Each structure stands twice: as C-alpha cells, then as structure tokens.
Amino acid sequence: SVFLFLSAIVNSVSTVTHYSVPEEMDEGSVVANLAADLGIDVKSLSKRKMRVDVVGNKKYLDINKDTGELFILERMDREFLCPLKTATSCFLKLDATIENPIRMFNIEVEILDINDNAPHFRRGTMHLDISESSPVGERFSLNNAADPDVGTNSVKNYHLSSSEHFLIEIQTGRDGTKFADLILKKALDREQQAVHNLILTAVDGGVPTRTGTASIIVRVLDVNDNAPSFDKDKYVVDVMENSPIGSLVIKLNATDLDEGSNSDVVYSYSLYTSERTQNMFNLNPENGEIRVKEMINYEDLKFYEMEVIASDKGSDSLSGQCKLTIQVTDMNDNHPEISIKSFQSPIKENTPTDTVIAVVSVSDKDSGDNGVVDLHIPQNMPFKLRESSDNYYQLVVSQPLDREKVPEYDITFTVTDRGSPPLSDNETMTLELLDVNDNVPQFPQSFYTIRVMENNAPGALLSSLTAFDPDLHENQYLVYFILEKEIANTSMSMLFSINPENGNVYALKTFDYEIEKEFLFHIEARDSGSPPLSSNVTVHIIIVDQNDNAPVIVSPWRAHGSVVEEKIPRSTDKGSLVAKVIALDTDSVHNSRITYQFLQVTDATLFSLDQYNGEIRTMRMFSYRDPRHQRLVVVAKDNGDPALSATVTIKLSTVETAVKAYSDMTEVPLEYDIFSDLNLYLVIGLGSVSFLLLITILVTIVLKCQKPKPSKAAPPSRNSVISERNSTVADSTLVSNDAYWYSLFLAETRKGKLVVRQPVPKGSRYIVSSIPRGTGLTETSDSAASTLQVGDKYLF
Incomplete structure (x- = not known):
C-alpha cells in the first residue's frame, strides 16, 4: 500500500507553471487563478485541502483556498530579493498541494525589474589634483555610478557639465559596466583658474530615465608645470640579432622646461611593457639608454614593443611617455638542416635511370634569403636531385650504374642557405651496388x-x-x-x-x-x-722441332756397308769433281742445315771438300808418287744442338785409262747439251783406241745395275731413309723440304748424272732426279723413279 501511495504521489506531480509579476505590485493583487490554470473544480476546493509552501525565508505570495487565486501577500522588491546583478532573472518558487486525491504543483513566479532605482555615486564629491602643465589629452579616471536595476534600467551614459578644459570619454568594462575618463582638452593655467568645479551626471536607460550626479573638484597645481617630453611619440629602431650583451640599442631623450629638481628626468617602463621585453632590454633610468640585456634571437621573437615613461623629480612629479618598437634584424646564424626521410641501399647495378633511391628534406630557421636553402650533391656522380615539393627532394638515378667501375658511392648531401656569408650543412650516405652478371669473361689476348x-x-x-x-x-x-x-x-x-x-x-x-x-x-x-x-x-x-733426326747420306749410295768404292782416272785435272756427298735431314729448316767435313783423308793436299754442297774436288793433279788408293771419310753434320751426324767412307782408286777424264762439271741448266761437240770429237778420237776398254766398262755398269733379290722392307723409321728397291740413288727422284738445296748442282754417278732441280711452284720443295748416261737431256718423268720413305712420310 505504501508503494501504491508513493506511485500515486509521483503520478500526481504536474509540470512547472510559470508566471511573471512586476516588482512593486500592491498587496492583494491577484497574480493568477491557479484553479482554472491547473484544471481544478472550484466547487470542490472546500472539500479538498489546498496548501501553498513558499521556497525561501519570507512568504510573499498566497492562495485563496476558496477561489484558488494566487495573490500578493506582501509588496516585493526585486533588488532586495535578487541583490546580485549578475543574475538576469529573479524567481520565487512555490509548491502547491491539493488532497483527495493528492496532487502537487510546482509554481514559478518571475519578478520583473522596473526602473525604480536612480544611478548614484559612492562618493558625492571627487577631488582631482592636476598640474597646470598636464598635456592636452591626458586622461584621468573617475569613479563610476552604481544602479541596482538591471538591463536597460542600469547606467547607460554619463554627461559632464560644460567646460572648455575638460571632456569625458565613456568606457565599457568587460561586465558591461559603464565608466567615464576625464580628459583634458585644453591646457590648464592655475593663475587663470585654480579650481574647476564639474558636475558628472549618470543616466540610466529606463523609461522614464533616472539620473544621479557627483561633483568633481579639479585643483590646478602650479608647481612643476612642465612635464618631460620625448622628441617623438613613437620610435622604431632596428637591432641585429645576436648583438653583444650591453650593446646600445637607442638613447631616449626627454626634456623638462622646469628648473632644478623639477627638470630632472627619470626613465622607466610603463605597465604596458611586457615582462619579457623588460628582461631582454635594460633601461637606464638616469640617461634613457636602452641596452641589450640578454641574447636576442630573431627566431624567438621578431620585434619588441615597449612604452617608456619619463618622470621628473618634482614634488608633484610629471611624466611623459613614448612608444618604442625594436625590430630584430635577422642574421644568418642558423645552419640549414638536412633530414634523410628514406634511403634505399644497396641497389642493383642495373637499376633503371630515374629510379628514386632517397627522399631528403631541408629547412632553415632564418628568414628571407637567410632562410632560402639549396641542396646539392657532387656533380661527378650518376645521380640528380629532383624537387618533389616544398623543401623536399628526391635523389634519382641519372646515368647507368656499373659496379665494376664504382662498387659504392659516398653521397654527400650539402645544403646551403643564401645568407651572407652563407651557411651550410652536409650529411653523407653510403650507397652500395649489388652485382649483376653483366660482364662477359675476358681473356687478356684474343x-x-x-x-x-x-x-x-x-x-x-x-x-x-x-x-x-x-x-x-x-x-x-x-x-x-x-x-x-x-x-x-x-x-x-x-x-x-x-x-x-x-x-x-x-x-x-x-x-x-x-x-x-x-x-x-x-x-x-x-x-x-x-x-x-x-x-x-x-x-x-x-x-x-727438336734435333732428333740424324742426317742420312743418300749420295753416294751405299747399298752394302758404309764404304763406297770409286775409280777415277789418274789423269784427272786439278779442280775436277771427284764425288759429291748428299745428306738429307727430316728435321726443321734450322736443324736440317748440313755441313760437310773430312773426318779422315789420305792426302790432305790432294782433295778439297766444300762444306756446304759436299763436292769433293781435286786440288792438284795426281803424281806418280801419290798412292793408287785414296781413303776419304766424310762426316755430314746438322745444325742442331747437340749436332747429329752421319759418315761415309769413299775409297778412290786411280786407274790408267784412256777414257775421258771427268771434266769439271759445274751447275748448268737442264736444257744444256751434256755432250758438246768437243766431247764428241774426243770420244770419236779415242773410240778406236779404247773400244775394248769401253766394252768392258759397259758390261761392268750393266752388272752393277742389275736388281738384287728383293728383301723384306724395314719398318718405317724416323731416322732412316730407305729405298724400296736396291737401286742406286741415281735412279730415284727425291723431294725435300730443305731450302738449302735450292741451288742447282750436277753430279755424275756410275749410271748417269744426278740433277737437283729448282723448287716446285709452292716454293717449299726440290726434286732430285737421275739422267741416264749416254742419252740426251730428258725430263725427270722419263727416268725410272723410285720412292724413298723419309721421316715416316712418302715423298715422290
């Protein structure tokens, strides 16, 4: 049941009912009919109890319990009820209760202000002492008037009684309060008027308006009637930042026309000068010099404003003031700064050009040209800077990179401002190049x-x-x-x-x-x-080539053993060709050059040997004292180191014969007729004498030329020259690479004449061929050619 009762009470409360009532209403005045406004039947009021409680210490309102009317019980004063002017509204709150059933009502009555108060001054008389030397325009503060009314009913304006020396200027405070400053509009002269009586009237904004007055008594002081004054009302000076402490900024000069102590001026900062300015600059109170007190930094503050008061030392001190603006001149005292925002390292050496590898920002706290900066990198690098935005730069690849030429770069970013002298800063970053396979292997020689x-x-x-x-x-x-x-x-x-x-x-x-x-x-x-x-x-x-092949003697041919037997007429002339030794060497040109020497000789005065062509000739004619048999041992040496050699033994037997002696056979061309007319005559002449001897010789030659039984061929040898047939070398055609044998020679053998021809067309060979005796000149192809195997090669 308690719960139901409380619920009924809560549900019975209605919303706030608001009424407005002007202050100063008479007692008994009806404010409103609550019964009608709240929807209550007036007839039931006698049965239902109604009660009103006023929130506060005093009851100003009440309700007629029979009619339900709200009426004024006692006259109200808004300024008394709401003394604070900060409150724009003034309310009385009531709680009304009616029973059977219970209902509660919140009633709010606003007391409206009326202009029932006039402005008034706290002091009816204000005294001002103003020097006669006060400058025109000087301002003097006056007491303001108070008005307990609010809004438009409060003080709105001031009026000053007529005066040729003074006027007032209305000021409005932050809270809206109006007050007046007295301003001197004309210079005072105590000798003309020592006291000025002024009336200050305060006027409110009500209807009708209400006013309040106060007397202003201005006393003109005759002493020290000249205030110090500056040359200018406003000074503007420039000071360089980082100026040394104690350096002079400006010397202010204020003058006072009075004499004595009334003309002594003292300088001071006014209250309008900030504490920061006073800490930065020192003002000498005696001479007005302003000097640097702390280090000035343009980047902290670019200008300072101050107000300086010059006061004299009179008993009634007078003062003058000026405003000073100190403009700080920027010096280039801040180094530009570099900030590497990103840097990519290492990178591949085949990185394409125009690739961004770094982002750099620059800044300078100075101003003007001192704060304008330029960013550089060495000009000899394959990179360039590209400005991307304000004070932001991109480092991009500008040329192809080659790690093999430069494996890494120390890139120095240098930032320089445009001050005088310029300041700079730098930062170095190392860029490493990664290798790619872009180089072909190279041999020192091709x-x-x-x-x-x-x-x-x-x-x-x-x-x-x-x-x-x-x-x-x-x-x-x-x-x-x-x-x-x-x-x-x-x-x-x-x-x-x-x-x-x-x-x-x-x-x-x-x-x-x-x-x-x-x-x-x-x-x-x-x-x-x-x-x-x-x-x-x-x-x-x-x-x-190595000298690994010994010379092989091919002429005179040694079919059996190493001894060659030859017969020569004893009547052989001096210089006649007795024999010719021919040796071949299959080594290279240098190692195959052959020289011939006598190893043994029976009579060294009888025979000579040409060391280059191997020809053995008589050095004189045979005498009867010379032995019939001569033994010659010839060695053929090659040009190798060490030299290799071969030897041949030639046994010469001198015979007494009518056969034509060997003539001196010199090198002749192949076309030359071997049997000249002279030889023919000699043959015919001797033919009849030696017919039988010739027959014997021919038979002997035929027997010599007979082919022996074939023998098993020896295997090829690098150091041998073997004929496939057991014939003399005169029947063979030989080919050699030895340019030594380019010269022509003619040698006579038992069966014919051995001819070494000129080289073949390629210029690298010569031909050794045989020409049978007793026939005319023939081509080599007409001879019975045999094949010699030389150094494992067959030569034709």
Whole structure:
C-alpha cells in the first residue's frame, strides 16, 4: 500500500507553471487563478485541502483556498530579493498541494525589474589634483555610478557639465559596466583658474530615465608645470640579432622646461611593457639608454614593443611617455638542416635511370634569403636531385650504374642557405651496388700461340689461359672448356685437356714435329651467372722441332756397308769433281742445315771438300808418287744442338785409262747439251783406241745395275731413309723440304748424272732426279723413279 501511495504521489506531480509579476505590485493583487490554470473544480476546493509552501525565508505570495487565486501577500522588491546583478532573472518558487486525491504543483513566479532605482555615486564629491602643465589629452579616471536595476534600467551614459578644459570619454568594462575618463582638452593655467568645479551626471536607460550626479573638484597645481617630453611619440629602431650583451640599442631623450629638481628626468617602463621585453632590454633610468640585456634571437621573437615613461623629480612629479618598437634584424646564424626521410641501399647495378633511391628534406630557421636553402650533391656522380615539393627532394638515378667501375658511392648531401656569408650543412650516405652478371669473361689476348717442344711428356702443362670476369661471387666463377673439333678423325679432347677451374692446358700425348706441326682450336670461358655469359679465344699450338733426326747420306749410295768404292782416272785435272756427298735431314729448316767435313783423308793436299754442297774436288793433279788408293771419310753434320751426324767412307782408286777424264762439271741448266761437240770429237778420237776398254766398262755398269733379290722392307723409321728397291740413288727422284738445296748442282754417278732441280711452284720443295748416261737431256718423268720413305712420310 505504501508503494501504491508513493506511485500515486509521483503520478500526481504536474509540470512547472510559470508566471511573471512586476516588482512593486500592491498587496492583494491577484497574480493568477491557479484553479482554472491547473484544471481544478472550484466547487470542490472546500472539500479538498489546498496548501501553498513558499521556497525561501519570507512568504510573499498566497492562495485563496476558496477561489484558488494566487495573490500578493506582501509588496516585493526585486533588488532586495535578487541583490546580485549578475543574475538576469529573479524567481520565487512555490509548491502547491491539493488532497483527495493528492496532487502537487510546482509554481514559478518571475519578478520583473522596473526602473525604480536612480544611478548614484559612492562618493558625492571627487577631488582631482592636476598640474597646470598636464598635456592636452591626458586622461584621468573617475569613479563610476552604481544602479541596482538591471538591463536597460542600469547606467547607460554619463554627461559632464560644460567646460572648455575638460571632456569625458565613456568606457565599457568587460561586465558591461559603464565608466567615464576625464580628459583634458585644453591646457590648464592655475593663475587663470585654480579650481574647476564639474558636475558628472549618470543616466540610466529606463523609461522614464533616472539620473544621479557627483561633483568633481579639479585643483590646478602650479608647481612643476612642465612635464618631460620625448622628441617623438613613437620610435622604431632596428637591432641585429645576436648583438653583444650591453650593446646600445637607442638613447631616449626627454626634456623638462622646469628648473632644478623639477627638470630632472627619470626613465622607466610603463605597465604596458611586457615582462619579457623588460628582461631582454635594460633601461637606464638616469640617461634613457636602452641596452641589450640578454641574447636576442630573431627566431624567438621578431620585434619588441615597449612604452617608456619619463618622470621628473618634482614634488608633484610629471611624466611623459613614448612608444618604442625594436625590430630584430635577422642574421644568418642558423645552419640549414638536412633530414634523410628514406634511403634505399644497396641497389642493383642495373637499376633503371630515374629510379628514386632517397627522399631528403631541408629547412632553415632564418628568414628571407637567410632562410632560402639549396641542396646539392657532387656533380661527378650518376645521380640528380629532383624537387618533389616544398623543401623536399628526391635523389634519382641519372646515368647507368656499373659496379665494376664504382662498387659504392659516398653521397654527400650539402645544403646551403643564401645568407651572407652563407651557411651550410652536409650529411653523407653510403650507397652500395649489388652485382649483376653483366660482364662477359675476358681473356687478356684474343689469340694465343703456344710453342710445344716435340717429344713432350704426356700430361705436361703447356700454358695457363686465365680469363678475368669483373663481376662478383657466382657471376665471377669461371669454367673453361675446349670447344670440340676433329682433326683427321681425332677429337681435340683426345690431344689436349684443360682444367675447368684455372684454365691450365695440358698435352695428352707426345707430339712429333715430323708428323704434326700445329693445331688450332678454341677455348671457352663461361661464368656461373644466370644466365651465364661466355667468351672464347683461339689457341694455336705450334710443335717445335727438336734435333732428333740424324742426317742420312743418300749420295753416294751405299747399298752394302758404309764404304763406297770409286775409280777415277789418274789423269784427272786439278779442280775436277771427284764425288759429291748428299745428306738429307727430316728435321726443321734450322736443324736440317748440313755441313760437310773430312773426318779422315789420305792426302790432305790432294782433295778439297766444300762444306756446304759436299763436292769433293781435286786440288792438284795426281803424281806418280801419290798412292793408287785414296781413303776419304766424310762426316755430314746438322745444325742442331747437340749436332747429329752421319759418315761415309769413299775409297778412290786411280786407274790408267784412256777414257775421258771427268771434266769439271759445274751447275748448268737442264736444257744444256751434256755432250758438246768437243766431247764428241774426243770420244770419236779415242773410240778406236779404247773400244775394248769401253766394252768392258759397259758390261761392268750393266752388272752393277742389275736388281738384287728383293728383301723384306724395314719398318718405317724416323731416322732412316730407305729405298724400296736396291737401286742406286741415281735412279730415284727425291723431294725435300730443305731450302738449302735450292741451288742447282750436277753430279755424275756410275749410271748417269744426278740433277737437283729448282723448287716446285709452292716454293717449299726440290726434286732430285737421275739422267741416264749416254742419252740426251730428258725430263725427270722419263727416268725410272723410285720412292724413298723419309721421316715416316712418302715423298715422290
């Protein structure tokens, strides 16, 4: 039941009912009919109890319990009820209760202000002492008037009684209060008027208006009637920032026309000068000098304003004032600053041009040109700066990069302002380049000639062909290959090998100059990059000849043994060709040059030997004292080191015969007729005498030329020259590479004449052919040619 009762009470409360009533209403005045406004039946009021409670200390309102009217019980004064002027509204609150059923009402009565109060001054008389020397325009504060009314009913204006020396200026405070300043509009002169009586009237804004007055008594002081005055009312001076402490900014000068102590001026800051300004500059009170007190920084404050008062020392001190503006001149005392916002390192060396690798910002706290900055990097780098926004720059790649030329860059960013002198700052960043496989392996030479001495040992190191790749890591690791090539069905890899890691070239077999003189192939160097790069080089292997073949004597031919027997007429003339030794050497030109010497000779005064062509000639005619048999041992030496040689023993037997002696046979062309007319005559003349002897000689020659039984051919030998038939060398045609034998020579043998012809068209060979005796001149092709095997090669 308690709960239902409280619920009924809560539900019975209605909203606030508001009424407005002007103050000063008479007692008994009806404010409103609550019964009608609240919807209560007046007839039931006698049965239902109504009660009114006033919130406050005094009851100003009441309700007629019979009629339900709200009436004034006692006259109200708004200024008494609401003394604070800060409250714009003044309310009385009532709580009305009616029973059966219970209902509660909140009633709010606003007391409206009426202009029932006049402005008044706290002091009816104000005294002012003003020096006669007070300047026109000087301002004097006056007491303001008070009005308890609010709003438009409060003080709105002031009026000053007529005066030629003074006027007033209305000021409004932050709270809206009006007050007046007395301003001197004309100079005072105590001798003319010592006291000025003024009436100050305060007027409110009510209807009708109400006023209040106060007397102003101005006393004009006659002493010290001249106030100090400055040359200017306002000064503007410039001071350089960072000026030394104690440096003079300005010297203010105020003058006073009075004399004595009334003219002594004291300088001071007014209250309008900020404490910061007073701490920055020192004012000398005696001479008006303003000096720097603390270090001035343009970036902290660009100008200072101050008000300086000059007061004299009279008993009634007078003062004058001026305003001073100190403008700080900027100095270039702040270094520009660099801030690296981003920097990408390392980067690949193939980074495209115009790629951004860094973002840099610059700043300078100075102003003007001192604060304008420029950013630079060295001009010799493949980068450039591009301004992206205000004081922001991008560092971009401007030229292709090459790590092999420059692996890293120390990029110095230098920022410089445009001050005088300019200030700068710098910051260095290191940019590292990452390697890419952009360099082909390079050999120092494009063509290598390697000389290899024949008879080399298999597996011997021939040379080291090392390529260079300026890249790094796997891009620099090289592998070497021999590019496959076949020569005479033989692969290069069967003859040579190369170490894939260091390029060492090895021979896999022993080479023979007489068989293989040179090889030409290619070697490739390939890096391990992705994709790999490669290059190749041509290698020319030249087999160098060794003197490993001894000379072989081919003439005079020694079919059986090493002794050659020859017969010569005892009547042989001086200088006649007795024999010709011919030796061949299958080595190279240098090692195959042959020289001939007598190893043994029976009579050194009888025979001479040409060391170059091997011709043995008589040095004189035979005498009866000379032995019939002569033994000559000839050695043929090559030009090698050490030299190799071969020997032949020639046994000469002198015979008494009518046969034509050997004539001095010199080199003649092939077309020359061997049998000249003179020889023919001699033959015919001697023919009848020696017919029988010729027959004997011919038979002997035929027997000599008979072919012996064929024997098993010896295997090819590098150091031998063997005929396939057991005929004399005169029946053979020989081909040699030795340019030594380019000269022509003619030698007579038992069966014919041996002719060495001029080289064949290629200029590298000569032909040795035989011309049978007793016939005319024939071509080599007409002779019975045999084949000689020389140095494992067949020559025709």
